[in-house]
Amino acid sequence: MDETNEVSTNDRTTLTGLLGPITRRFRRNEFLQSLPFLLVPTLLLGVFVYGSILWNVVLSLTDFRGFGNPDYSSLDVELYQQMLNDPTFITAAKNTVLLMGGFTAVCLIVGLGLAILIDREIRFEGSLRTVYLLPMSLSFVVTSIFWAWMFNPSNGVVNYLLRTAGLDFLANDWFGDPATQLWAIMIALVWQFSGLAMIIYLAGLRKIPTEQYEAAQLDGAPVWIRYLKVIVPQLKTSTFSAIVILLLFSLKAFDFIYVLYGVNPGPGADILPVMMYREAFDANNWAYGSSIAVVLLLATFAAIVPYLYYQHKKDLL
Amino acid sequence: MTDPSHSDGAESRIANALDGTSWVRAGLYASLFVIAVLYLLPLWSAIATSLKTVTGFANTAPFVPPGFDQFTLDAWSSAWETLNPSIINSAMFVIPATIIVPILGSLAAFGLTITNWRGQLALYTLFIAGIFVPLQSVLVPLSIIWSNASVEATLASLGPLNVWELPYTQRYQAQFIELAVTHIAFGIPLATLLFRSHYKDMSEEMIEAARLEGVSIYRIYLNIVLPLSRPVFVVVMILAFTTIWNDLLFALVLVSNPAAEPVTVTFSGIAGAKVQQFNTIMAGGFLTALPTLIVYVLFTRQFAEGFSQTGA
Numbered sequence: 001m002d003e004t005n006e007v008s009t010n011d012r013t014t015l016t017g018l019l020g021p022i023t024r025r026f027r028r029n030e031f032l033q034s035l036p037f038l039l040v041p042t043l044l045l046g047v048f049v050y051g052s053i054l055w056n057v058v059l060s061l062t063d064f065r066g067f068g069n070p071d072y073s074s075l076d077v078e079l080y081q082q083m084l085n086d087p088t089f090i091t092a093a094k095n096t097v098l099l100m101g102g103f104t105a106v107c108l109i110v111g112l113g114l115a116i117l118i119d120r121e122i123r124f125e126g127s128l129r130t131v132y133l134l135p136m137s138l139s140f141v142v143t144s145i146f147w148a149w150m151f152n153p154s155n156g157v158v159n160y161l162l163r164t165a166g167l168d169f170l171a172n173d174w175f176g177d178p179a180t181q182l183w184a185i186m187i188a189l190v191w192q193f194s195g196l197a198m199i200i201y202l203a204g205l206r207k208i209p210t211e212q213y214e215a216a217q218l219d220g221a222p223v224w225i226r227y228l229k230v231i232v233p234q235l236k237t238s239t240f241s242a243i244v245i246l247l248l249f250s251l252k253a254f255d256f257i258y259v260l261y262g263v264n265p266g267p268g269a270d271i272l273p274v275m276m277y278r279e280a281f282d283a284n285n286w287a288y289g290s291s292i293a294v295v296l297l298l299a300t301f302a303a304i305v306p307y308l309y310y311q312h313k314k315d316l317l
Numbered sequence: 318m319t320d321p322s323h324s325d326g327a328e329s330r331i332a333n334a335l336d337g338t339s340w341v342r343a344g345l346y347a348s349l350f351v352i353a354v355l356y357l358l359p360l361w362s363a364i365a366t367s368l369k370t371v372t373g374f375a376n377t378a379p380f381v382p383p384g385f386d387q388f389t390l391d392a393w394s395s396a397w398e399t400l401n402p403s404i405i406n407s408a409m410f411v412i413p414a415t416i417i418v419p420i421l422g423s424l425a426a427f428g429l430t431i432t433n434w435r436g437q438l439a440l441y442t443l444f445i446a447g448i449f450v451p452l453q454s455v456l457v458p459l460s461i462i463w464s465n466a467s468v469e470a471t472l473a474s475l476g477p478l479n480v481w482e483l484p485y486t487q488r489y490q491a492q493f494i495e496l497a498v499t500h501i502a503f504g505i506p507l508a509t510l511l512f513r514s515h516y517k518d519m520s521e522e523m524i525e526a527a528r529l530e531g532v533s534i535y536r537i538y539l540n541i542v543l544p545l546s547r548p549v550f551v552v553v554m555i556l557a558f559t560t561i562w563n564d565l566l567f568a569l570v571l572v573s574n575p576a577a578e579p580v581t582v583t584f585s586g587i588a589g590a591k592v593q594q595f596n597t598i599m600a601g602g603f604l605t606a607l608p609t610l611i612v613y614v615l616f617t618r619q620f621a622e623g624f625s626q627t628g629a
Contacts, residue, residue, distance in 0.1 A: 030432040033534060037428025041421045041505045042440065048502035049447050052455035052462070059457055117349055130617050131353045134360070137613035137620065139563035141581045142602040145588045146359045149366065149379065149595055157362050157379050191356065199621045244449075245627045251451045255565040259585045276453045281460075281570060290457050297454040304449045308442075 053297065060291035066284050079291040088267075088275065089292070096271040099182055099189075100250045106190045107246050108239065111197020116227065118198070119205045129202075133195035140192075140255035147188040148260060151175050175260060178268030185256065185269060193249055197242045204238030205231070244307050251300065272296050367392050367600035374596055392596035393604075396587075400604050402576075403583035408608075410493040410579070411561045414500045419553040421501065422508020423546055427538050429509070430516045441513075447506030448627065452566050460570050463495045492577040499571065500561045508553045511626060515549045516542065552623040555616050559609045580605050 060079060064070035083089045114132055118125055135143060150157045151174035159171040174184040212230055254273035257265050263278040265271075272292055280289025362379040369377070373387025383389075429441045469491035472480040481488050519542065527537050565581045572578055578586075584605040588598050603610075613620055 031434040034428040034432040034434070034437075036535075037424040037431075037538070038440070041425035041444075041509070044421070044498070044502040045444065045447055045505060047462075048459065048499055049450055049455065049506075050443065052458035053450065055458040055461075056454055056456075114352070117345060117352075120345060122345065122349065126617075128349055128353055129621070130614075131356055133617070133621055134610075134613065135356065136624065137559060137609045138606045139565070139581055139609070141563070141565050141585050141588075142606045143359075145584075145598055145602050146363045148588075149363060149599065150359050152379075152595075155375065155379060155595070157358060160378050191359065195356075196621075196624055200625045203625065241625075245624070248449060248627065252566075254453075255581075258565065258569075259588060262589070273451065273453050277456070277566075277569075280457050286457050293451070293454040293456065296451045300449055300451050301446075304446075308445065 056290045057294055059287055060294050062287050064287040064290075070286070079288050080295075082288070083291060083295070088270065089272075091267045092270040092272050092275040093295075095182060095267075095269065096273075099186060099253065099271060100247060102183075102186050103189045103193075103250050103253075104243055104246045106186065107194045107197045108242055110190060110194040111199075111242065112201050112232070112235070114194065114198040115201035115205055116231075119202060129195075129199070132198055135192040136196055138192070140252060141259050143188060143192050144256045144259040147184070147191075148175060150188075151184055178266060181265075181269045185253070185260075189250065189253060189256065193246060196245065196249075200238050200242045200245070201235060204235045208234050240307060240310070244304065247300070247303060251296075363599040363602060367396075367596050367603060369596055371594070371596065389596075392594075392600040396597050396601035396604055399587055400580055400583055400601055403578050403580040404604065404608075406493070406577055407562060407579040407581070409490065410497040410500070411558060414497045414504065414561050415554050415558040417497075417501050418504035418508050418557040419512075419550045421505050422553055423512045423543070423550070425505060425509045426512030426516055427542055430513055431534055431537075444506050444509045447503070448510060450503075452503070456566070456570050459499060459567075463499075463571055464573075466495070468492075468494050487576070489574040489577040492572050492574055495571050496567060496579070499567055500557075500564070504557045504560070507556065507627060511553055511556075511623065512546065512549050514626070515546065519545065548619075551616065552619045555612055555619050556623040556627075558612055559620070562609050 058072065058075070059070055061075035061077065062070045062072060063078070118128060122128075138146075149155075151159075153159060153171075153173040153176065156174075158174065162168065162170045172180055174180050208231060212234070251273060253271065254277065257269055257271060257274050258277070261269060263274065263282045265274060273296065276289050276292040276296065278289075279285045279292060358380065365382050366374045366379050368389065369383040369387045370389045370391070373383055373389075377384075377387065425444060429437060429444065469481075469488050472491060472494075480486060527541055532540070563581065564579075565585065568579045568582045572582065584601050587601055
């Protein structure tokens with residue numbers, strides 16, 4: 001950070017701070033003062049987000065299924081035990097971790113590469129950024145269909161290019177073959193979201209002071225080593241926030257897989273969000289669906305809470 | 318870009334550091350261009366296919382533009398015929414939600430910034446944590462809530478007025494209210510985060526001046542904070558519009574009347590049904606995506622800014 005930046009950071013007084021004198025006058029009824037602003041949003045969040053989450057937890061302890069009403073008289077964790085012995089759940093959980101982990105990792109690498117390439121004072125930077133980020137504006141519903149066409153076994157671009165290159169033996173039904181479908185999905189998702197990782201890294205790169213680049217220039221090491229040693233370690237914050245955002249989007253991969261395969265993708269492409277929907281809304285095993293959703297929620301928050309805590313400590317929230 | 322440390326070296330900092338020769342630079346442009354072509358290839362193949370006849374796309378490579386004898390707009394008109402009621406359905410709940418999300422997000426962010434009471438931090442934490450809630454963890458309760466709430470019946474008996482007797486109303490439109498309210502609730506957390514990071518840094522002088530004149534916090538919000546929030550409003554509206562328009566999951570769970578189907582649901586239906594009609598399917602994909610594509614092209618900067626701040 002250079003001098004001016006530091007000064008402006010220190011000078012930056014929070015609204016709470018500078019309104020101290022005013023708010024002190026109302027100190028006793030500050031809660032009441034904020035009520036008109038907070039009431040509606042808090043109610044909506046309370047009912048539709050947190051109320052629903054709690055209800056969902058309770059439902060997961062019942063054995064609510066089929067039609068009719070849930071019976072809340074006997075609550076137990078039986079379904080969670082059943083889940084651990086359910087091979088479908090194990091497969092879906094493995095696929096979920098694989099898809100999310102792989103997608104996030106590859107997105108970070110591609111995004112960082114694009115950011116480094118584009119951060120070299122090139123012309124058309126704006127247009128190139130627009131192109132790389134463009135897929136993100138599309139719905140999963142649409143991108144899954146566009147990629148189904150790309151990966152189409154007979155007419156698709158991917159197989160066409162492979163055949164043209166004389167690599168016929170590699171041509172495949174990418175979305176249909178259980179061995180390749182998860183990877184094919186990952187490629188499509190990386191195409192859709194690597195632009196976002198690029199934008200985040202680009203912002204991070206532009207915060208690194210020029211001297212660091214000059215320092216990197218001085219020792220005689222090859223370009224990529226200089227990058228790895230000097231620049232990349234400074235992108236920790238960008239990497240963290242990129243991971244969080246990408247995980248968030250990968251949770252929505254439900255839409256992508258549902259459009260391609262419906263509720264039954266089979267063991268090669270089944271993920272927990274799809275399994276939850278299938279159990280609840282296709283098989284009417286409401287309680288079982290709810291318990292899968294609880295696992296999904298806990299797993300997400302296990303990943304997110306440390307990040308939120310870190311952001312809070314740095315006063316970024 | 319007023320950062321002084323960058324002003325002199327910015328143009329050349331890495332260029333100088335890394336590019337020895339001009340052919341390295343040419344290679345850089347070439348690779349960036351090739352990557353751009355790869356990124357556009359799926360979209361381009363889809364456009365080219367959507368403009369071909371059935372025999373046209375069956376007999377040519379997907380990325381080759383249609384020849385004279387293969388060119389047709391039939392796929393677009395048939396996709397439009399199928400999707401146009403659903404596009405209107407989507408607009409009916411996406412537009413109100415897009416307007417309400419930033420209003421509520423701004424109110425919440427201001428309420429959580431200006432005052433200071435016990436429990437405020439806990440409430441703020443809940444607002445922010447809401448960004449990360451997987452939708453699956455509320456689906457079953459939401460479907461129960463909305464199937465019992467019967468918005469349609471309530472609107473039919475609002476005192477002396479039966480809403481459904483008004484002109485241009487259809488009973489299935491009650492489902493748009495369900496969708497809009499649900500999407501608004503789930504849009505508030507991110508909106509609150511974006512507004513609050515703006516409000517935290519607001520300039521001192523104006524608020525100070527207002528304070529000296531004894532202005533109430535309601536006036537401070539309306540006359541000072543709100544006008545200064547305009548850029549954040551644009552960002553939040555773009556995020557809300559894109560996210561809600563593109564959603565499939567809530568629509569699948571909440572919409573029971575096929576007449577109320579949003580475009581994502583109808584499109585996923587034709588994509589599954591018209592197995593071999595790739596030209597119509599691709600045209601339908603573009604029609605489904607068109608509103609968000611237009612928003613993206615018009616507001617690329619705000620779109621990038623908003624989504625890259627999603628995780629704070």
